[in-house]
Amino acid sequence: MHTDLQKVLDRLILEANGVPIYVQLRDQFLSAIGEGRLKPGEQMPTMRQVAVALKVDLNTVRHAYSDLERHGAIVILRAKGTYVADVPPKTDPHDRDHQIEERALRAIADARTHGVDPGDVARRILKMTKKGG
Amino acid sequence: MHTDLQKVLDRLILEANGVPIYVQLRDQFLSAIGEGRLKPGEQMPTMRQVAVALKVDLNTVRHAYSDLERHGAIVILRAKGTYVADVPPKTDPHDRDHQIEERALRAIADARTHGVDPGDVARRILKMTKKGG
């Protein structure tokens, strides 16, 4: 289904936060695969699709995909496409929880340094991501 | 107390995952501040202390600290040291709401770029700030 692929593409976000682009791509694909949004055997977006969609260089996408292949998350087939590995590495619930914790801590620090209640920010996040996000 | 500082230093870990060192340092200090391990007004580890402890360049640590200062999380005082920023005074309800919106947007982007659900982060924030945070 191409619609699923489009959904994955739409959720890709790049932030100018110092993290290399290829790392951001790699981690977001890893999460998509680990959470099952990209299923085993399913075709990944082509490198060019990602490059065009996010306006980044083809080699940058390739860098991310190469990392994913080394990680065992995807299989790259020359001239045919890239596919999610039949047995993709599952995201360790521990790591996932740790990531949530880290993001929460960072958001709390960010809220406090700007003089607002972290709880208010949390409730706003929920409101924004209910339907419109 | 110096023991607290040592604890913060001991928790600093650098990983070879493609993320620049200064970004890892910056984010871990943000987490420490968000967690309350580093409290407002408290002195931060010296740039040289961090550089020596983690065997990285002094300018790399400086890069991280500069980011934190621009972020408003710390205050750098030449020749005296760096300190965790005091919480800013609350502002008008108008600006306050705008700030909440900004922090929420940032947190959502931060969560997505790290492959986690913003809603999960929001719920974690609420849980952490209920009693323990």
Next chain:
DNA sequence: CTTACTGTTTTATAAAATGCATACAGACTT
């Protein structure tokens, strides 16, 4: 075969990140 799609590679360029060494400058203690 031709076309159109895949991933692969090369060349060039530029910017950023890191390390290492060496200083400079302000503040405090003695």
Next chain:
DNA sequence: AAGTCTGTATGCATTTTATAAAACAGTAAG
């Protein structure tokens, strides 16, 4: 004044990141 702590700054070398443009190579469908 001297010493020692702080952050600040510079110069040089190296590696990594990112872009651009162009080409190369394998696969499949017309």
